[in-house]
Amino acid sequence: MKLNAFMIALLMVLNGFSQDSSASFIPNDEDCNRYKSLYYTYLINGAYEDARSFWLKAYEVCGGPNYLDDGFFIRFQV
DSSP: OHHHHHHHHHHHHHHHHHHHHGGGOOOOHHHHHHHHHHHHHHHHTTOHHHHHHHHHHHHHHHTGGGTSOTHHHHTTOO
């Protein structure tokens, strides 16, 4: 439950930072897909600390909420 609260708080903070630079951002699809895949793989296998680090990398590389699908933000419950 603490992980869920942490992810939501982190998302809200990062969302504020991404609003300023999103107009000129072009996501790198190859890196984005790689980090999302690593995040999901580690999450499913129960390696939550590693999954968290890949979630943060995917969020940064993929461009935050403007470029990620909704499933990326709700799949942290296994």
